[in-house]
Amino acid sequence: MAFLRSLPALASGLLLSGAAVSVAASAADARCPRGWTGSVQYFRSQANSSSKSEKRVSGKGMDTTNWSMTSDYSAQIAVREAAEPGFSVGRANINVSSVSTETRASMDQHMCSGERTPRSMSGNFISKSETRANDGGLATSVDVNMNPDGTYRIGIRLPKITGTASGSTSSSYSGQCTPKRGINQSLPATLTSIDGVTFSTSGNDRVSRSDPDKLSGSHSASFQNVTETLSWNLRRCGGLLRLVDVKFEDMRFPTWNDWKQVEEQTGTTDGNIVRITAVVANDGPEEKSATVKFRDTQKANKKDNLLDEISVNIPSGEEREVAFEWDSSGYAWYDDGRPRLTQQIKAEVEDLGKKVDDMTRGLKVAPKPLVLVHGLWSNWKAWESWQGILTAAHSADWKAFPVGQNPHQGIMSTGEEMGNFGPTNTIAQNANELKSYIDYAQKDRNAWHVDIAAHSMGGLISRRYIHASMPSYPDGKPQVQHLVMLGTPNMGSRCADLISPALEAAGGSMNALRELRPSVAAQFNAIHIERKGVAFSVLAGNPLPAMCYMLGANDGVVAVPSALWTIEDNAQQSILHTDMTGAVGFSSFVKPRVAIGPDKQAQSGKQAARKPMSGQSGTTNARLLLIGADEEPTGLASAAPGFSKIVELAPGQTTTISLPVEDARNFGVTFVAANTVSATLIDDKGLVASTNLTGTPEASQIFRSLFVARQITKGSWTLTLRNDGKSKREVVLSAWSNAS
Secondary structure (H helix, E strand, O other), X not given: OOOOOEXXXXXXXXXXXXXXXXXXXXXXXXXXXXXXXXXXXXXXXXXXXXXXXXXXXXXXXXXXXXXXXXXXXXXXXXXXXXXXXXXXXXXXXXXXXXXXEEEEEEEEEEOOOOOOOOEEEEEEEEEEEEEEEEEEEEEOEEEEEEOOOOEEEEEEEEOOEEEEEEEEEEEEEEOOOOOOOOOEEEEEEEEEEEOOEEEEOOOOEEOXXXXXOEEEEEEEEEEOOEEEEEEEEEEOOOOOEEEEEEEEEEXXXXXXXXXXXXXXXXXXXXXXXXXXXXEEEEOOOOOEEEEXXXXXXXXXXXXXXXXXXXXXXXXXXXXXXXXXXXXXXXXXXXXXXXXXXXXXXXXXXEEOOEEEEEEEEEEEEEOOOEEEEOOOOOOXXXXXXXXXXXXXXXXXXXXXXXXXXXXXXXXXXXXXXXXOOOOXXXXXXXHHHHHHHHHHHHHHHOOOXXXXXXXXXXXXXXXXXXXXXXOOOOOOOOOEEEEEEEOOOOOOOHHHHHHHHHXXXXXXXXXXHHOOOHHHHHHHHHHXXXXXXXXXXXXXXXOEEXXXXXXXEEOOOOEHHHHHOOOXXXXXXXXXXXXXOOHHHHHHHHHHHHOOOHHHHHXXXXXXXXXXXXXXXXXXXXOOOOOOOOOOOOOOOOOOOOEXXXXXXXXXXXXXXXXXXXXXXXXXXXXXXXXXXXXXXXXOOOOXXXXXXXXXXXXXXXXXXXXXXXXXXXXXXXXXXXXXOOOOEEEEEEEEEXXX
């Protein structure tokens, strides 16, 4: 049996503490003559491998040999106070596993009798040996030596144990002139002796002056391919109950209840369910009843918040695990929006209502992945700066996932860039791509929940995904916690009514544009009514007074009423449509809705609409059907262009188009083109009425407009288009008047 006490050195084989200690430790010795209790863990890992290839004697073949070896040795040492005052007993449970594997492949060329060409011959040989041991309750020596300067050293001496050795060999052949049969042979298990282990810390650990009767820490050392680690948690003069450890586990997506230990450097992700386990030991001679309390120690009001309270009975000399499942939603943030980089969880053990021990562990909680969904005539690069923005707002653990950045995981087709009028996906098809990308983000970050920030048509794609494809989880929370829309045309855009017909008349097929027509959007809204508990928010831009056959505040693409629709959490800003994916849109609107602490997160979940969304007022007569790519909706009013045209411009080319103008209150031209194209509108008197030129902010908008807000008389106007780019460009335009 092994012992420890705070007296001058004892005989070999005893668990001891030296008499030479710091002032604080000496005072503790005077106050505490009892032995140490607690636990010590030892782990040794070793891995080796080699590979070599040699030519065979014949010079026509090759021998290749690969060898690998892995060995793990672990010991859990329970330190208990002995009956004799000042002494302790050490008992170890030891597990050993060592596996060595050698594979050899021989290849050669040989001419068989009666054959004219040499044939390839091969032989494969595998040898495997294993050593395993599992033994418990072994008397073990643990030395605790304290120095006058307050440092201390902990050493262990584990005994020799007996294990079993076994092995197997196999061989297989192919191509031989005379077929050769392989063999498979197992070697019976035999007893083998496994040497004991001696290991100690560096001696640089220091006793806490505020609590000299507690020692805890970890020490690792590596030499060549061997790494040894010693961890300890010891105390003296404590109660009969003590905490051995506090550990965290979360579930590995996508398998519910697949619990894995949370690595300290990786942490978990906001919204995951975390199983928190406290290991409690009873060092007393009789069974004890204990109460374990778990607390959040980082509340903004500086007070501990009780998370759970559990009772447990612990037999004498044994340990018990006490666990509960904690919802980490919101714990990447404080409620005021500041990042919370590490969550502190405290476990307390009470004996008859009095706290006798506690332990605090840190848990890193990363924000939920932010999936970024682009809109019409765009791609993932619209969000290219957002990873840097997220890192600055929290840390490198807040990850952005712009759909399409990794095309193998999903890529949407919405026109790629302005001026591209080729075929695109439907909203439903793009929603399927979004589904794949969300799955990728969850696996990459081991996250059960995500947030979405969607620009323009990306909001409709996200709504389709939530309505039709979003899964449910046993925790009852929606997979998408928050959908934040930026300039989404929830009721469509009249700009699409002006541009899409021209393409359709020319035989073009661009679903992404057609599905933005207000009549199609009305039918979309009549069908896609499920929010499934997802919190919806929308930002509308209002810097412009007119666009696309309509007077009223808009962002250049979407009118304010179309964006706001029936969404209660909304805001308006003087921001253009294409500028919403910049830093301003993030800081002023997106971040306040996704960077929320646990209290606000819970409140947001309660407020998220559980009922179906109502459609736009006046659209209840829309047919309840899904619109196919080749079907034109009917029965709903739309904005009709007065004049439409498709123009091709060679590099450097300038062309002039004659525009017939009738008497009207106002007049406008809406066109779609790359930003290398400039447009100038000239009235019937030869004066410049409006411009939209390359290099100006207006040229970066999706739908570019020339608007004349005055009375117009019948006449002939001209539109001059110039392509300053190096590639041929296509321009689609429509003229309109009497906007209201």
